[in-house]
Amino acid sequence: MYEMYNKWGDIVKETLKQEVINARSLSHYRDIAIVGMGGSGIIGDYLQVLAYGSPRRIFVIKDISLPQWINKSVLVIAISYSGNTIETLSAFYQAIDRGCEVAVVASGGKLLEMATKYGVMHITISKGLVPRAAFPALLYGALKILWSGGITDIITEEDAKKALTVLNSAPAMNRSQQIAEFIEDYVPVIIADTRYAPLALRFKNEINENAKMPVKVEVLPEWAHNDIVGWELGSEKFRFLLINPNDNSLYQKFIEFAESYFKSLGFSVYKLGLEGSTLFEKLMHGTIIAGFTSLLLAERRGVNPLITESITMYKEFIKKIFKN
């Protein structure tokens, strides 16, 4: 599976070449709902934090149905790598029924078929990847939808391209080795500030799926208002991975507080310093490290990262429900 993560740079380049079908202006949409699950749904979380400094609002919907307030005034982007995710298809049909402008990112499946049938904006991304390894195709695919619609205030194509440099895999692999060694025999607790919460979540999901390990995620400053107390009596089972934003923000101080807190209790902490000069680059840097870490953990634990049996079981189950 390493080769899929190793070619993220190429995947980005391929995706950037891919044509957006039925392109139309989207720039009048202030509200954008991103619908998707798992490795596809996480794209919504990334776009949400990227949009924090823009006038637009990103809503992340990981559910079988849409909240009542989603109507024509909201642009809906449905993302499913396979194109057959039942929750996403269900939400897609609802959005169409409500008369929303819908756009689609998928490699194939029913979702692309429906996108063609309804004449909605869509982009076809590279086939043959595992959904979670298709992260850059899904992310840049969604960005291409936005750019083709004239939305450039979340991130520009130029700035997104700059992130390619942080995908250089050699130094990332080195950090990943250290982290895998550090958390291997523990339940990892990944802590980030609000801006990097999606990265912490992605890190968790990667370790869940590739390495078959449970993981816990916490977000600062909220973490310091409740979860922090849970560690007062000790923790032999857990180890703490702090996402260090490497900047001069207040959040940086929050992370340092968490570090000194855990150390004062005698716990082991690994601080992952993100590289890059923008939020986008740092997110991408952390994401490739998360990918490699999860693969290294799979190797150490002797499990096959490609196979996720439980998800297959769930997909069989939900297929049956929707047939009834």
Add this chain to the structure above:
Amino acid sequence: MYEMYNKWGDIVKETLKQEVINARSLSHYRDIAIVGMGGSGIIGDYLQVLAYGSPRRIFVIKDISLPQWINKSVLVIAISYSGNTIETLSAFYQAIDRGCEVAVVASGGKLLEMATKYGVMHITISKGLVPRAAFPALLYGALKILWSGGITDIITEEDAKKALTVLNSAPAMNRSQQIAEFIEDYVPVIIADTRYAPLALRFKNEINENAKMPVKVEVLPEWAHNDIVGWELGSEKFRFLLINPNDNSLYQKFIEFAESYFKSLGFSVYKLGLEGSTLFEKLMHGTIIAGFTSLLLAERRGVNPLITESITMYKEFIKKIFKN
């Protein structure tokens, strides 16, 4: 601390009598941002799911600053039990600076002082409680703000009052005893569907703060797309508490799937069936059970639920940062 939770019914009644100062019409606001942290911030999560069937959108902000898109078109409700939560005060000043309509729920402190100074809508709730035990005062306080402003499509006063019956503490205590016994020596994993995610989070925070235990929360259907795989290789340290919505929804089937999944792996599962006939009542029922469970766990573990040393440490730390 039991007496504080035991008198939730009375706290609701007191709160309902409390006057909203500077009341004005709010019904033209489609977008409402609820700002707060910890035991105060969780009110935003509850209101968000309650609003899913309404035309209004609730944004939950647990942060020191507001996203860029929060402007005059968004109503901001700042909630802080003490009235001195630094993150909330910081977001409050930002909202004022941006010319937003702001409303305040607090028992005292700087936030109430500023509410008076700026002439914004506010309600003063009962003093002398521990913030997390003040849950009904905070929730019904926020609701009174909405009702006084003419917003009754999230929940009406009549429907909110009906929930008082599920706060009857005897049967709740019985369930709490069972749950406390079930999870005492483990790391609890609390799983709910999207509608009950705030309750799962509240449950976690209560156990963190009162019983000094770490807890993990997962939400269905997203849980089945990544986290589910983390349990494939076993779990001696964890035990699973499923929030059973007790209805005929698809979500009910998701919970049943999770139950059979865990059982097939040989894990112990406790299914908490929520009582009441509406989402609101079920949320309240689960919330009182969460409270009692956390107190019983504190007793069993020999810790004082009233004292949360680490949060005090954090508050000292953030006070210093904001002074610089």
